[in-house]
Structure formats: structure tokens, C-alpha cells
Amino acid sequence: MVFRGKPSTGCERCRQRKIRCDERPEGCVNCEEMRQECPGYRNQLDLMFRDESAKVQLKAVQAKTKAIARRNQGPIKPPAAISPQIPGDSMQVSRSRSWLRPQNDSSTPSLSSFSSLSPTIDEQAMTFFLSTYATGIDGDSAAASPYRADLSDYGFDHVVATCMKALGLAGVATVSHHPGLMMEAKKRYLAGIRLTNTTLASHREVKKDSTLLSVLLLSLFEAMTGHAGTRSVAAWRTHIDGAAMLLKLRGPEQFASFTGRRMYIQVTTNLMMNCMAKSTRVPDYIRELNAELAKHTFSTDPTWRFLEMLAMFVDFRSDLVRGNISKLQTIFEKAVDLDKQASSIFSAAESSDWNYQTEYIDVPSDNVFCGYYHIYTDFLSAVVWNSTRTIRIHINDIIRNTLLVGFSSSPPVFISHEHVGQFESSTQTLYQLQSDILASVPQHLGYTSNHKASSDTGITSSSSLGSLDRRFPWSNFQRRRHMSFRTPSHQISRLPLIRVSGGFSFCWSLHIAGAMGISTKPVQKYVIDTLRYMGLTMGTQQALILAEALELKIAQNASSTHINGIIPRYYPEGMKE
Secondary structure (H helix, E strand, O other), rough: OOOOOOOOOOOHHHHHHHHOOOOOOOOOOOHHHOOOOOOOOOOOHHHHHHHHHHHHHHHHHHHHHHHHHHHOOOOOOOOOOOOOOOOOOOOOOOOEEEEOOOOOOOOOOOOOHHOOOOOOOOHHHHHHHHHHOOEEEOOOOOOHHHHHOOHHHHOOOOOHHHHHHHHHHOOOOOOOOOOOHHHHHHHHHHHHHHHHHHHHHOOOOOHHHHHHHHHHHHHHHHHHOOOOOOHHHHHHHHHHHHHHHHHHHHHHHHHHOOOHHHHHHHHHHHHHHHHHHHHOOOHHHHHHHHHHHHHOOOOOHHHHHHHHHHHHHHHHHHHOOOOOOOOOHHHHHHHHHHHHHHHHOOOOOOOOOOOOOEEEEEOOEEEEEOOOOEEEEEHHHHHHHHHHHHHHHHHHHHHHHHHHHHHHHOOOOOOOOHHHHHHHHHHHHHHHHHHHHHHHHHHHOOOOOOOOOOOOOOOOOOOOOOOOOOOOOOOOOOOOOOOOOOOOOOOOOOOEEHHHHOOOHHHHHHOOOOOOOOOOHHHHHHHHHHHHHHHHHHHOHHHHHHHHHHHHHHHOOOOOOEEEEEEOOOOOOOOOO
């Protein structure tokens, strides 16, 4: 199979007319306006690859004929005209090598003796995973002995490769809308769980980078497929808890490699979200490991600064829920201080790549809610910015609620102009944070403006606002960047680099933006529609779960708005924060 690049996704009539097609599932608008039936859309996976099996087979026959002729010192005769049969769209590849065995010199090998060169579903799954979910590969090159030792699994550890196949095949199944492939993906997912459990029982294997990566990939499978419905969120959290225990077992030695450091940050970020859901403090062993990791990081790196700030907020929130902090003045002061630290996360960044551009539209569009949208240089920047905004929403909601309780108490706790000013400031901040999260939606969905997107951002512009060119939240971020470290790496195994939170954290930020107390009905509708769109067209099943959760919270009204009257509740009753 030969990769042919990105094919056109429009219907046949729009492609013939060379106009943009909106690719509406029930038929495009252009055909409807012409009062003609839309011919439909082509299978994208079939178009991305061209079957070269027949051509390769013919070359092999010619080479074999020449070799036989040279050996016999006879004239080289080309094979007779052959009409090779192109292999069918089979998902299985014969491993027979019988055509390599010596043949009768006088005979020309039959094409039927050649094995099919169509890729297996596992080969398709690995290709899809590496081109979609991975941002690179750490470790030995293909020429190194560790690669050759794992050649049957494309140079990767067997357990990791199994989990990669599960996730990649789930992506293929989502793109092709093939339930049979999704069943195969789930089989490999279960196989990955069994293999991972085996490695967890080994004292030697449990501390390897490959074991931790396997657990992370299993958690991403849950996030992407949501095959267990709302239980999938609980399953995802269970995988994260298991990965956190691995961090404790691995100790400071895990920071010897870049892969180990990046995976630690990914697991720790998700672990802290779990701690927030359970209203517990960050475990002591994470604090100790954070202190060790600080020796390898740049103190001004926004990713690292966000991780430090998140740990402080998780502890603060836990103390509030458990009543360890009860004085309104103390709560107010600590929350204001946390927000100051959070708002300065990007101020010390040494690279301008952390900045984003704000583009305004001249004509209103359903795809742009606020009349403007943001262009980020890379996906990591967008993740850290939106994660920071999400935590600041938590903090400023706490500030407002604390002030409201203090204003209404008898006698009032807060009476100064400073407190009134802070209330107004936090309210404005909440509106701005919400707007900025919504402003990042267009780029995540692939909507850009060709006359405004700057070429130095690495963004590929569409011809008009409102055209969808790609299928995943990270696809419209062409630059790939990873967190940098100031100490060298001692990489041993060959492992893929995966995106922060697997690329799915944006769904949670978007949900929070719609679940805020200040959210209007248009905002809630925009968020729900976007989450559903991501779930249905990008295969992000967790987005569908969050869309349903937001609808349920809206239906429950404001009866469960706050915990302890101060802490905001962004999820419906029965679903943990």
C-alpha cells in the first residue's frame, strides 16, 4: 500500500465543480440547492492508500526471470504478458514464503504463488496510531539491536505494541464507522490488559517505562472509545490510579529518560484531577517526586509551573471540602493568592511560542461564538492555556462564592471597597476565561481563516471559515512540541511519545465553560453542540459523555450548585467532579 496524501473529502459533484463541500451527513447543501440528490462521500481510508500489489508482483516475476537467465547463461527473456489479479480488500496477510523457494529453471513462477501484500488490520492499526496519536518516538533507531529484538512488534515492546494496536484500531474503526473493527480493537484492549497485569506481577518489568506507557495507553482507550458509557470515566480513573502507584514504585530513577519524565507529568496531572474528584490532597510521594523532577526542569517552563500550581489548588480545595479551612477571610486570601500565581504562569516563559494570536471575524459564523478565535502555535500550548483557564475558573468561582457568603452573613464579614472590587474583578475574569476557552474551539475543530492565519504559526488555513479539514482535536496544530528539560536523557527502550492527556483534555475544559454558574443558554448550547460534534465526527466518545452530563446538570437546575456553599459543582448529581 502506498500513502497518497490527504484526499478530497467532498462529494463527487462538488469535486467535479471544484467547489467546497460542507459534507453534511444527509447530503451536502450545494446539491440540495441544485435540487439534485447528493452522490455521497468516499471512504477516506481506501483513498489514502493505493494498492501496489500487482505492480510489485510483476517486478518480482521479472527479477526472478532475469536471475534464472543469468544463472543459465542464456538470453534474458521477459515473462509473457500477464494480467495480474489485484488482491481483494482482505484484512489478512498470508505469511507464506513458498515463492522464495527454488523453482524449476524452465518455468516462470505463477502469480498465484505470491502472498498478498495487503496490510493486516494490525499493520493498519500501528500506522494509524503512529500518524495520529503519537508525536514522535524516543529511543533506539531501527538499526539498533533492541529494535531488531522486537521486530515482530515493529520494534516496540510487545505489551506496548498490543496497546498501541488497540488504540490505533479503535481510531480506524471510528473513522471508517466499522463496528467489526471496533470489536477487534476491544479484543486487543483486553489482551493489553492481560499482558499489562502480567508485567505488573514482575519485579523486573514493573518499573520499566514500557509498563507505565501501557497503562497510559489503556486509559486513553477508555477516554477515546467510552465503550462502557459513563462507567468508562470510572475505568479511565482506575487506570490513572494504577499508573500513579507505578510512579511510586519507580521512584526517582524514572527521571533518567525523557520518556519517563514526560509520562510522569502526564500521569501526575491526571492523578491530581482524580484527587479533585475525590476531594483528597496530593499524595506525599508525589510531592517528593516533584521535588526530584524539579532538578531536571526549567523553572520558567509553563507546563512545569502549571503542575506546581495545580498541586497547590488540589490541596486547597480538599481542605475546603473537609473543613480544614473554614474562616471566610482565610479562604478569600488563599484563593486570591492562588489566582495571582495561576495568572502569571506564562509571564516568565522564555519562548514566544507560548503566545497565541487573536483573530476577529467580519461576518458572524456559527462556528465562532465570541466573534473572535485564537491561533496557537502548537497543541501543547493550547492544552496548558486551557488547563490553566479551567483551574482559574474553579478559583474565581470560589472567590465569588466566598464573598457572597461574607456579604450576606450577619454581621457582614466583607465590607470594604476592596472586597466589592474583587467580586467585580472575579466576575469579569470568569467571563473572560469562558470566552477564551470558547475561542479555542475553531482551531480544535479545524476552522481557520485563510486571510488571517499567520504562516509562521504552522497552521494550515482553510479557504473559508466553517470548513472542516481534519478529524481530531489536535489535527489543526501542525507543529509538534514537547516539554524540554535541562538535563540529558538516558533512553533505553524504543517508545512512542503521546500527547498530553492523550489530546482529550480539551473536552473537560469545554464542559467546565458550559457548566459555570454564569453560563447563558446560548453558551450551553454551543458547548453541547461542540462536544457532540467531537464525539460523532472525531470519535471522542468521552465528549459525548460530557455533553450528556452537561444536559443533566442543566436539567437539575441550581439546587446543587455549590458544595459547602462555596465550592462550585460542575457535574450533575451522581457524577463525581
